[in-house]
Amino acid sequence: MKRTVGESSSSSSSSSPQATSSSSSQATSSSNVSAASAAAIANSPIGSVEFTTDSNGLEKVILRGPRRSSAEVLLYGGQVLSWKNKLGEELLFVSTKAVFAPPKPIRGGIPICFPQFLNNGMIERHGFVRTRFWRIDLDPPPLPTAAPCSSYIDLILDEQDRWTWPHKYEFRHRVALGYEGELRLTSRIRNIRPSGKPFSFTFAYLPYLFVSDISEVRVEGVETLNYLDHLQEKERITEQADAITFESEVDKVYVLTPTKIAILDHERKKTIELRKDGLLDAVVWNPWDKKAKAIEDLGNQDYKKMVCVGAAAIENYITLKPGEEWKGRMELNFVPSSYCSGQLDPQKALLGV
Numbered sequence: 095m096k097r098t099v100g101e102s103s104s105s106s107s108s109s110s111p112q113a114t115s116s117s118s119s120q121a122t123s124s125s126n127v128s129a130a131s132a133a134a135i136a137n138s139p140i141g142s143v144e145f146t147t148d149s150n151g152l153e154k155v156i157l158r159g160p161r162r163s164s165a166e167v168l169l170y171g172g173q174v175l176s177w178k179n180k181l182g183e184e185l186l187f188v189s190t191k192a193v194f195a196p197p198k199p200i201r202g203g204i205p206i207c208f209p210q211f212l213n214n215g216m217i218e219r220h221g222f223v224r225t226r227f228w229r230i231d232l233d234p235p236p237l238p239t240a241a242p243c244s245s246y247i248d249l250i251l252d253e254q255d256r257w258t259w260p261h262k263y264e265f266r267h268r269v270a271l272g273y274e275g276e277l278r279l280t281s282r283i284r285n286i287r288p289s290g291k292p293f294s295f296t297f298a299y300l301p302y303l304f305v306s307d308i309s310e311v312r313v314e315g316v317e318t319l320n321y322l323d324h325l326q327e328k329e330r331i332t333e334q335a336d337a338i339t340f341e342s343e344v345d346k347v348y349v350l351t352p353t354k355i356a357i358l359d360h361e362r363k364k365t366i367e368l369r370k371d372g373l374l375d376a377v378v379w380n381p382w383d384k385k386a387k388a389i390e391d392l393g394n395q396d397y398k399k400m401v402c403v404g405a406a407a408i409e410n411y412i413t414l415k416p417g418e419e420w421k422g423r424m425e426l427n428f429v430p431s432s433y434c435s436g437q438l439d440p441q442k443a444l445l446g447v
């Protein structure tokens with residue numbers, strides 16, 4: 095079975111009318127988007143959404159920013175795989191040995207871990223969402239708090255398979271590109287069994303951020319916090335470093351983190367600012383050289399060019415009673431290199447000052 099974001103998918107490379115009519119404020123007026131009109135949409139002052147199908151029959155969606163901006167987000171089968179800023183620079187990493195053969199998870203972009211993180215549960219590692227087939231959400235309930243954006247797409251996952259996970263859920267996911275090129279992910283999960291038991295889950299966005307040289311990278315905003323060290327059987331440890339740097343394998347889940355975290359890439363003179371809501375924890379991972387060699391779909395040297403820092407809810411399970419909905423949000427923003435440390439004092443960030 096192929097991975098698709100459309101309810102039906104063609105093997106041609108034309109745009110998907112169905113997807114077009116459902117997914118974007120900019121493209122809704124057209125019932126069928128030819129290559130020419132897709133190009134016209136891409137040039138409009140507001141953003142656009144384009145749909146193509148690759149030679150493997152996997153559907154690609156490209157969210158574009160406003161005219162003259164090169165900001166864009168590429169989704170492959172529903173997973174964000176590429177995010178470019180307004181200068182057209184790539185901010186996400188994809189492994190040089192990534193395998194694009196569903197249901198194998200793609201090593202790169204932004205996989206979603208749900209309803210479990212790693213092997214902390216009864217089902218497959220990191221849960222089933224990263225290997226599933228999203229559909230375009232034709233009728234998403236409004237997202238009243240959503241910030242204005244230049245383009246977006248709504249996806250839904252609601253397959254019930256009692257052997258995999260015996261719960262009735264709806265997972266709605268919006269991917270949006272802001273006017274400044276920021277990438278916003280909003281996930282809404284609902285327990286849709288009218289009378290039944292609550293269910294519990296953990297959740298993580300796992301962005302593979304592209305960096306120029308991992309030894310020149312610093313993560314700010316989690317210093318002095320507690321973390322669960324996955325290299326030491328999840329032992330709870332208090333961070334002593336002023337900022338997180340990388341000199342060996344790191345695999346940590348920081349708990350009760352502030353709403354802002356910064357990833358500074360000195361060599362590339364770039365900072366990614368991560369903002370989050372509804373997700374108290376943060377994953378920080380780099381496999382370093384030995385682990386990288388052991389990971390089949392990761393190139394031996396790839397660890398130098400990536401770091402995973404993502405918003406998560408791992409330490410405490412989220413529980414939904416029938417009818418209840420949970421919402422989590424992560425925004426990634428590219429900020430100028432003048433971004434200076436000290437802005438992310440955890441206390442200030444927690445208090446929102």
Ligand SMILES: O=P(O)(O)OC[C@H]1O[C@H](O)[C@H](O)[C@@H](O)[C@@H]1O
Binds near residue numbers: 212219346
């Ligand atoms: O290899 P994967 O299943 O994709 O997991 C990749 C990584 O995900 C998270 O960052 C975990 O904390 C790591 O322990 C894990 O190695």
